[in-house]
Amino acid sequence: MDSQYQYGFTCPVKTNAGRKALEHIPFELKAFNAVKPLVITSRVMAGLGLVDAVSNAFKDSGMTIGVYDGVPENPDVKLIRELSSIYRDKGFDSVIALGGGFIADTAKALNIAVSGAPEDLANAAGEDRVCGPLNPFFLAPAGPTDGREASRYAALGGREYASRHLMPDLVVLDPRMMAAQPFAVTAASMMVTLAQAADAYWGAYRNPLTDAYAYGALRMILKNIPQIIHDPGDRQARLALANAACLAGYAFSNMPKGLAYGLGRAAAEAGNLSPGFCMGAVLPESLSYYLRTYGARIDQDLSPFYDLDIEDGGPGMHPGSAAADVLKQQLDRIRRAGAGYPSLKEAPLPESALKETAQKAASNDYSEDACLEVLKKAWNGAMEP
Amino acid sequence: MPGYYEFCCRVKIISGHQALEKIPGALAALHAKKAMIVADKGVSAAGLVDIVVDAIKNGIEIGFVHDDVPQDSDLHMVSRLAAIYVEKGCDSIIAVGGGSVMDTAKGVNILVSEKSGDLMQFYGAGILKKALRPLVAVPTTAGTGSEVTQVAVIKNPEDHRKVLFVSYFLMPDIAVLDSRMTLTLPPAITAATGMDALTHAVEAYTCLAKNPISDVHALTAIGMLSGNLLRVVKNPGDREGRLALANGATLAGIAFSNSMVGMVHTLGHSVGAVCGVPHGVCMAIFLPYGLEYNMHKNGHFTGELLAPLAGREVSEKTPPDRRASRVVDWIRQLNQDLFAETKGRHARFLKEIVDREGRQAVPRESLPAIARTALGDGSIFYNPEDLDFDDLLMVTEAAWEGKPLELNRIKKG
Numbered sequence: 162m163d164s165q166y167q168y169g170f171t172c173p174v175k176t177n178a179g180r181k182a183l184e185h186i187p188f189e190l191k192a193f194n195a196v197k198p199l200v201i202t203s204r205v206m207a208g209l210g211l212v213d214a215v216s217n218a219f220k221d222s223g224m225t226i227g228v229y230d231g232v233p234e235n236p237d238v239k240l241i242r243e244l245s246s247i248y249r250d251k252g253f254d255s256v257i258a259l260g261g262g263f264i265a266d267t268a269k270a271l272n273i274a275v276s277g278a279p280e281d282l283a284n285a286a287g288e289d290r291v292c293g294p295l296n297p298f299f300l301a302p303a304g305p306t307d308g309r310e311a312s313r314y315a316a317l318g319g320r321e322y323a324s325r326h327l328m329p330d331l332v333v334l335d336p337r338m339m340a341a342q343p344f345a346v347t348a349a350s351m352m353v354t355l356a357q358a359a360d361a362y363w364g365a366y367r368n369p370l371t372d373a374y375a376y377g378a379l380r381m382i383l384k385n386i387p388q389i390i391h392d393p394g395d396r397q398a399r400l401a402l403a404n405a406a407c408l409a410g411y412a413f414s415n416m417p418k419g420l421a422y423g424l425g426r427a428a429a430e431a432g433n434l435s436p437g438f439c440m441g442a443v444l445p446e447s448l449s450y451y452l453r454t455y456g457a458r459i460d461q462d463l464s465p466f467y468d469l470d471i472e473d474g475g476p477g478m479h480p481g482s483a484a485a486d487v488l489k490q491q492l493d494r495i496r497r498a499g500a501g502y503p504s505l506k507e508a509p510l511p512e513s514a515l516k517e518t519a520q521k522a523a524s525n526d527y528s529e530d531a532c533l534e535v536l537k538k539a540w541n542g543a544m545e546p
Numbered sequence: 547m548p549g550y551y552e553f554c555c556r557v558k559i560i561s562g563h564q565a566l567e568k569i570p571g572a573l574a575a576l577h578a579k580k581a582m583i584v585a586d587k588g589v590s591a592a593g594l595v596d597i598v599v600d601a602i603k604n605g606i607e608i609g610f611v612h613d614d615v616p617q618d619s620d621l622h623m624v625s626r627l628a629a630i631y632v633e634k635g636c637d638s639i640i641a642v643g644g645g646s647v648m649d650t651a652k653g654v655n656i657l658v659s660e661k662s663g664d665l666m667q668f669y670g671a672g673i674l675k676k677a678l679r680p681l682v683a684v685p686t687t688a689g690t691g692s693e694v695t696q697v698a699v700i701k702n703p704e705d706h707r708k709v710l711f712v713s714y715f716l717m718p719d720i721a722v723l724d725s726r727m728t729l730t731l732p733p734a735i736t737a738a739t740g741m742d743a744l745t746h747a748v749e750a751y752t753c754l755a756k757n758p759i760s761d762v763h764a765l766t767a768i769g770m771l772s773g774n775l776l777r778v779v780k781n782p783g784d785r786e787g788r789l790a791l792a793n794g795a796t797l798a799g800i801a802f803s804n805s806m807v808g809m810v811h812t813l814g815h816s817v818g819a820v821c822g823v824p825h826g827v828c829m830a831i832f833l834p835y836g837l838e839y840n841m842h843k844n845g846h847f848t849g850e851l852l853a854p855l856a857g858r859e860v861s862e863k864t865p866p867d868r869r870a871s872r873v874v875d876w877i878r879q880l881n882q883d884l885f886a887e888t889k890g891r892h893a894r895f896l897k898e899i900v901d902r903e904g905r906q907a908v909p910r911e912s913l914p915a916i917a918r919t920a921l922g923d924g925s926i927f928y929n930p931e932d933l934d935f936d937d938l939l940m941v942t943e944a945a946w947e948g949k950p951l952e953l954n955r956i957k958k959g
Binding site: 164165166167168169170172173174175176177178179180181182185192294369370372373374376377381397400401404408464465467468486 | 547548549550551552553554555556557558560561562568672675676705714723757758759761762763765766769770786789790792793797825850853855858
């Protein structure tokens with residue numbers, strides 16, 4: 162029997178968000194019987210004062226924390242071996258990733274290595290091959306997201322990992338962590354989150370929980386786009402975006418890869434481009450594809466656009482079939498403010514890369530032909546009427 | 547967005563028309579090999595335990611089946627079951643039933659995991675320090691949501707008081723939602739448990755501790771429940787509808803356990819305590835009153851529920867400042883429709899509730915005692931508007947008669 166309630170879902174992440182969230186970390190560590198965390202981060206994060214913010218949060222805890230702030234943009238297995246030795250020799254018992262992207266990847270790989278042995282990194286690669294549960298792992302994002310920090314995915318040293326054991330035990334969203342960043346970085350992050358959320362909400366896969374999380378992520382982003390454009394430094398708005406990124410990551414972890422995320426990522430790899438901007442460039446056409454193929458979800462009485470004043474005080478309700486237009490309007494708005502690709506052609510992505518990109522993004526739900534169709538339209542940049 | 551919030555639901559949810567068959571695999575992933583099944587007589591008599599056993603027996607060893615958990619489980623039952631678990635060499639529990647069975651199973655899991663004989667050592671919050679043994683929750687009502695909560699409430703037989711256990715470690719590892727488990731639930735119980743779930747979601751969305759993640763669970767739950775409750779009461783064999791209600795109840799449980807509830811629970815608990823009325827029956831009756839009473843404080847949130855409750859069209863046509871009252875009317879109408887469909891068994895107001903013997907369960911004389919008991923209920927703190935004895939009595943009297951609240955009599959704090 163074809164049911165819309167046939168699914169499995171897990172989100173083993175606790176989310177603590179808001180004022181003084183960092184100060185709760187010591188208590189949360191104790192709940193996992195952990196007393197000596199190793200903080201993993203980059204020089205950039207340290208330079209922004211974020212390490213100080215975390216250290217201060219521990220000052221009344223009686224706990225010792227270690228900090229390694231030298232994670233480079235392309236971490237490798239050698240780094241993990243080095244960090245594992247530090248972790249073991251100094252008796253650390255938990256990892257806190259300060260920041261996302263490659264920092265979170267490093268922390269996740271490190272956690273595999275120290276919960277078992279560094280040799281495990283080879284065996285644990287692939288789908289569901291991590292022997293869990295792992296040692297406690299907390300994530301304190303700083304704003305920029307690649308869509309994977311809070312998810313079950315990690316990538317390091319040419320290997321990809323996918324396991325629910327890689328999801329953080331705790332995500333800490335604190336406004337003090339939302340340090341200033343260029344608008345382009347914030348915009349790219351928003352596009353990643355929108356792509357993941359749209360894939361979950363309108364795509365092939367149906368699941369009431371991924372729907373709920375995707376709905377939440379979509380609304381949080383849509384509500385905050387005007388403010389972010391108006392004042393990119395607004396910490397509360399960026400906290401909301403970081404919150405949305407986590408929700409989208411939880412949904413993303415419970416479903417097969419979607420079109421907007423998959424095509425965006427493959428296009429970025431093929432053309433050495435920004436993954437976020439590529440996702441933004443393919444998103445409207447991906448959404449049109451979904452609406453043509455799976456319907457406008459008009460049975461859903463919960464529209465993510467409900468009652469939002471979208472585009473200069475316009476009316477609240479947008480029927481499902483206009484969803485693609487609404488998202489394109491918002492992406493255009495972001496682009497006019499200085500961030501994004503008007504089309505993949507202008508990114509620039511060479512036309513010769515389209516076939517290979519479609520091949521990479523194809524999956525059980527989205528054929529290579531479907532991927533290529535969407536990709537070509539996104540490449541040209543014009544929306545079908 | 548609240549200044550600070552926390553959200554946690556680590557329970558793996560497996561849903562479907564053949565979801566039970568996935569239990570052995572899920573338990574194997576947790577390294578469990580020998581399960582103890584815990585249920586109650588009603589569940590057993592309905593054949594549900596047999597369905598579970600048939601679905602799993604080829605995938606996992608069943609160490610023992612205990613189907614005698616009473617409606618109001620207590621510490622002695624928990625100890626007895628823990629002893630059997632240990633004696634039979636079990637390493638996991640599958641709880642099949644409603645709130646009482648779930649709570650009992652959580653209590654047993656504490657004892658066998660901590661290797662203790664005294665549950666009272668662990669009462670309160672934050673006492674447990676590590677994960678418990680595997681626990682699978684299979685709800686047979688839709689429902690209390692206890693398959694996804696970190697709470698267990700168990701009676702102490704010495705003084706008949708309810709003891710509260712709170713810990714994230716009490717959350718089941720897995721919640722299995724299978725349409726077969728609620729297919730034969732009688733219409734009046736379907737209605738009451740469905741309204742219980744709806745109340746969880748509505749209070750989670752409209753009371754003081756709401757947060758963005760509990761909100762999305764609440765909204766989704768409300769859509770599922772409102773779209774299917776009356777339909778399933780009219781057509782109990784609607785499997786997809788049953789599964790939708792089960793999902794709604796679970797999501798509502800996730801919502802309220804991460805954001806607290808308010809005066810509907812305050813008053814509902816009291817009627818339950820003073821007059822022995824089942825929880826869901828109380829929730830259904832008090833829900834519109836809670837929304838009315840708080841409307842001047844949280845009406846904007848209540849209004850946002852009109853779309854998931856009554857549909858987008860209705861919401862669009864209703865002016866924003868009228869949506870909250872429309873929600874209250876819609877819920878009253880739902881109670882009325884459920885009353886009609888169950889031929890009067892679903893009570894719309896307190897005075898028409900009858901016990902098993904057909905006697906009035908809530909006499910008018912008991913109302914002051916109900917109001918007094920309500921003052922001591924913890925949920926009162928999360929209610930948007932203050933409530934003193936007079937306020938509680940006013941609401942209770944209106945809910946007894948079945949008259950809407952006079953909004954000008956509500957004191958604004």
